Structure formats: structure tokens, C-alpha cells
Amino acid sequence: MKNMTALLLVLHLHTLAQVLLLSSFTAVESRCILFNFGDSNSDTGGFSAGLGFYLGPPSGRQFFHRTTGRFSDGRLYIDFLCQGLKINYLSPYLESSAPNFTHGVNFAVAGAATDPSVTFPLSTQVLQFLHFKNRTRELRPQGQAHTEKGFKEAVYSFDIGQNDISMAFTANLSYSQVIEQIPSILSRIKDALKTIYENGGTKLWIYNTGPLGCLPQTLALRKRNDSEIDDNGCLADYNNAAKVFNAGLLSLCNELNSEFKKATIVYTDMFAIKYDLIANHSLYGFERPLMACCGRGGPPYNYVNRMTCGQPTASPCPLGALFVSWDGVHYTEAANQLIAAKILSSKYSKPQVMLTSLCKDSN
């Protein structure tokens, strides 16, 4: 009996090792390079590394089986994109313990916004990139560093703006006051894109912002009465503000597409992708699109301030795959996998460019 258990354990470890080997084999196929800028939606551990913040279990339980600083039960959409691009998961720029920047760098940090008052605003992430590029030039004579061509052929992705909008709402600004903030958010995004372009980036991949009115946190903390919700139970003001921002971002992308002669600028409709998961949740096998898997308080939202996922006062649902939201703000691995598949399909992108063809070896 005892031997049997030991044998099963060995078999299990063996399979695990094979999986690990396979994933590292596929990863070296491609020479695509991705530099990502953003907030917790695409933070692969930057906040944890940068602030020494311990994101406790059960985060990571679905895939990594340990906490990695990702706000999810497993992989983020950007991890699934890396798999699709056949590159390693991106190391956070701020990770000092054995980062691997061969296939790019992730500058995204949870809590980031364009607003310069946050800890790692977009402008700082861009400066970090410029620092990285300068250091790379210095290190090039020693080999193993990105070439100028690598920087030129890399894809630069941006997923930012959600925290700017939600911060405006939580500061108790009225809807119209929130809308008045949007031009300055867009102008800071424009500055960032311009700096990347002026420093040799030609492939800019820009996500709009998701339906933040559908987040369990937003609904639990901000909904006052049922007249404020839309057809799918989401807070209409929050989603409308996101849509106004997104329309502005699309015009900005169109404007820059004609201004930056050498650039390809692709706008991807994250709002439509995420809203589809919520509106058509049963099609995707989700039972509770507006309820956090990991939280406190039970239906309808399972979200209570200061008793959020990762704290001892919160507990997770048994099956994350039945939920869109992991912790009330961030998506489950199951949702992230669908999000990535939709991004890779190019159906939500303007122009309809495949990320896999944009980010490829040009050597």
C-alpha cells in the first residue's frame, strides 16, 4: 500500500517534470519580444517584487501552486498570450531574483495608473523602459543583450486606464466630473506612446479598458439602488465612463496611426471581450459572472472591504472555473484563458492584425 502511494507520487512528479520540460522547449522556438506596460490586469509579480508585498494564498492555486504575485488563481491573459507567442512568461522589471528578460520585460504593476500620484505610474514605467534600454546598450559588448533591431521589432503593449477611472469614482466625483478627467488620462497615454515611438518602438499594441461596472468590488461597494444597473447587472455609470474613455482611446490610436509614419498601432477592445464573458456567461460555463470566487459574504457579490481574497477572513470557492471574477477585481485563470484566445483571434482588434504575426522573429 505504502509502495503504491510512493509509485503514484513518482509518476505524478514525472508527469509534472515532462510538462515543465515541454513548456520550456516550446518557449525557445520564438524570438518575439514583448514589452508590457500596465496595472494589475497584466502584472506578473511587479507589485510584490517592488514593494515586498506578500500576496498570500490561495492566489496561484490553479496553475502555479504557489503565490507568484499575480492577482488570480492562475495565469493572467498576458501569460496565455506568451504561450500563444511561444515565449517565456514575462519577468517583472522589478524582479531582482533571477529574472529572464530574453523575450521581453513586464513593467506592469498593480495599482498603476496614468495619474502621476500613484506608486508606479505609466510615466515611470516608460522611464524604467528607457533605463533598461540604456543598460542593454552598455551590456551589449558582453553578449546576451537585446539588439537595436530587437527593440525596433518588439511589440509594446499597454493596458492602463482602469485605475484612473475607478480612482475618480472612489474620490466621489460625479459622473460628469469623471468624464472631465478623461482627456488628461488620454494625454498621458499619448505622451507614453510618443516616447516609445521616439525611442524606436514601431509596434504599439493598445488595450482599451474593461467593464469596471461589472466588477464585484464595484457592485458591492458602489451600487446604491437597482436603477443604477444595466441589462447584465453591472453599474451603468462605471461602464459608460469606460466606454467614453475607450472611444477617446480609439481616436487617439487613429490619430497616432497617421502621425507616426513608421508605426503599426493596434487597438484591442478588451471591454467587448470581457463584457461578452459576463453577458454570455453560461455559454462559457460560468455560473456567477458578478460574484467573486474568493472573498467574503456570499451572494450576490461575495465581496467585503478589508476581508478580501488573501486575508484570513476570506475564503475561496471550490471551482474557480465557474467564476469570471477571482477576487472581486481580477479575473480567474479560466476567464483569462478565454480573454487571451479572443485577443489572439484578432477579431477584437483595429486594424485586424494578428498578434502572432506582429510579434515574430524578423532576423
Ligand SMILES: *[C@@H]1O[C@H](CO)[C@@H](O)[C@H](O)[C@H]1NC(C)=O
Ligand atoms: C532565459 O530564457 C531563454 C529562452 O527560454 C533561455 O534560452 C535562457 O537560457 C534563459 N536564461 C537564463 C539565464 O536562464
Ligand SMILES: *[C@@H]1O[C@H](CO)[C@@H](O)[C@H](O)[C@H]1NC(C)=O
Ligand atoms: C539614456 O541615455 C541617454 C544618453 O545616451 C540619456 O540622455 C537619457 O536620459 C538616459 N535615460 C535614462 C532613463 O536613463
Ligand SMILES: *[C@@H]1O[C@H](CO)[C@@H](O)[C@H](O)[C@H]1NC(C)=O
Ligand atoms: C465618498 O462618499 C462615501 C459615502 O458618502 C464616504 O463614505 C467616503 O468617505 C467618500 N470618499 C471620499 C474619498 O471622499
Ligand SMILES: *[C@@H]1O[C@H](CO)[C@@H](O)[C@H](O)[C@H]1NC(C)=O
Ligand atoms: C437611485 O439612484 C439614482 C442615481 O444615484 C437616483 O437618481 C435615483 O433617484 C435613485 N432611486 C431611488 C429609488 O432611490
Ligand SMILES: *[C@@H]1O[C@H](CO)[C@@H](O)[C@H](O)[C@H]1NC(C)=O
Ligand atoms: C453574446 O453572444 C452572442 C452570440 O455569440 C453575440 O452575438 C453577442 O454579441 C454576445 N454579447 C456580448 C455582450 O458580447
